[in-house]
Amino acid sequence: MLVPFAVLALAWGGSFVGIEIAVAHAPPLLLAGLRYAVAAAVVVPYALATESRLVPRSWDDLGAAGAAAAFTIAGYQAFLFVGSQYVPGSVAAVVVSTSPVVTALLAGVLLHESSDAADGVGFVLGLAGVVLVARPDPGALGGTAVGVGLVFLGAVSFALGAVGTRSFDPTLPTTAIQAWATVGGAAALLVGSVLRGESPPAPSTVPLEALVAFAYVALVAGAGGYLLYFRLLATVGATETTLISYAEPVVAAAVAFLVLGQPITAPTLVGFGVVAVGFGVVERDRLRRAVDRRLAARIVGRADH
Template identity: 40%
Template sequence: MRYRNLILFLVLAVLWGSAFMAIKVGVEYFPPVLFAALRYDIAGVLMLGYAWYVLDDPVPRTRSEWHLVAIGAVFLIGAYHALLFIGETDPGVTSATAAIVVSLSPVLTTAFARLMLPSERLGTLGLSGLILGFLGVIVLARPNPSNLFASDVVATFLIFIAALSFALGSVLTRRSDATLPIESLEAWSMLGGAVLMHAASVGLGESLQAITITTEAILALGYLSVFASAIGFLIYFSLLDRLGPIEINLVSYTAPPVAAVTGFLALGEHITLTTIAGFGVVMVGFALIKRNAIRQELPIFDSEHAGPADD
């Protein structure tokens, strides 16, 4: 199919971009960390079933493989989603704002890689891109010096810490010597992250009794678990094999516009000039810090990158 990569890329952008809106809906009915834990209870079971289907042995067997799973569970699933869901409970943080802050992850990942791999240095343009990424977050948060601890500023900062956690986890997994298949890594990380978030939920005093069961609540949980997580990651794996990590990571920059549109349509969230400006600054930062990789890899749907299935 000639346009398979493009179609799958756009579907993934819609699934992951609209997830921010679904989180915003769900935290109205669920305690945030418990909501994130329940999402990955379901998604983890689905992903483990898929891993068992496509792999001969999806169970980690060595200490290094379980260490890799632990990194994924702590940083990529547990800390990232707990902080993201808490941040989105604030009414001052829109779906688009959350998506833009999270879209910093590829930039932050590059920065962590440079810090943790001394042989790779961050040049002047790359450093400028990193600084612009941080400035984009400041634009979005709009901190008032007289009230730096306003709820929306704190919430935006928590989402930024979530993006930091995801970026650090990405670098730590790449540094690992373990060679666990990605399907197995994702499945066990989801389940491990869910366990950690359940523990954090209990520690925060959240309870099942605080859940309000409504049609919207069930739809939000189902959408995030099945579509944004299980189906979304299956599409991600498919595109990762054919396009490579640089190209597929560009989906991070299609998610904010989707989040803005779905947030507007479903929740009536306004797309402000501040949101657009913040996204623009983050995009410029991304272009600077990833300029060489983008130059080498684009256009991302060039026929030379397509696999046999595209013929």
């Protein structure tokens, strides 16, 4: 499954640079809403074709879909797109990679899942990585610090959505829940765009690179990325799929360098490394089990041959 994993990492990692280009020429919430409207146009038919049931039948079904729509999609994307007006996509990708660490901490606090001092260390390392990337000036609240703060709030919102969906016991399949979430998230973002007073730019003012960037974000990373994400969830599981978060910053930095000529700075690299270590500390047990499963599968495969 290395090829699907690599393709999804490329699609989602490159999307951070695409967002950076697009929000320089159009309102952020409008772009985010349109992105998920396009995703919904693909995900909903996919769910209809592959799942036996799409209609919620319980409060748990509605709660899981609502939490995903409000936090995992609407809240996360709103903060990400607005924050991307102030920071490069490569920096935003590093900050977003803290979401698994934040998710583990919130799960311990809100769902009373087991945690220990090592989990706290992992969370502190995640925050330290964000600070290294942001490099805030104590004497002034610069645009970079504001942007990093907004994107980090997006990562927290994503984590709240992940924990929120786990607090329910839905009978709907994951794909069906995600279909409802994309529809609800897109609607919430578009309503937020109207309430924020955003208006579409005149077509003549939007350069070709912004249109190409948005098409990539909506079609490749959005619609196509979600279909591949569902496949990975079904075949390799949630823990392994989560690791894509740590390939995305590498891809984003490479794409930013190749497309925009942005240098890959030492603080960004070090910050990403610290965040990755924090993730390893927090998810050490799940990662160990995932490695054990992989090794066992290889041993069985060799024995069969």
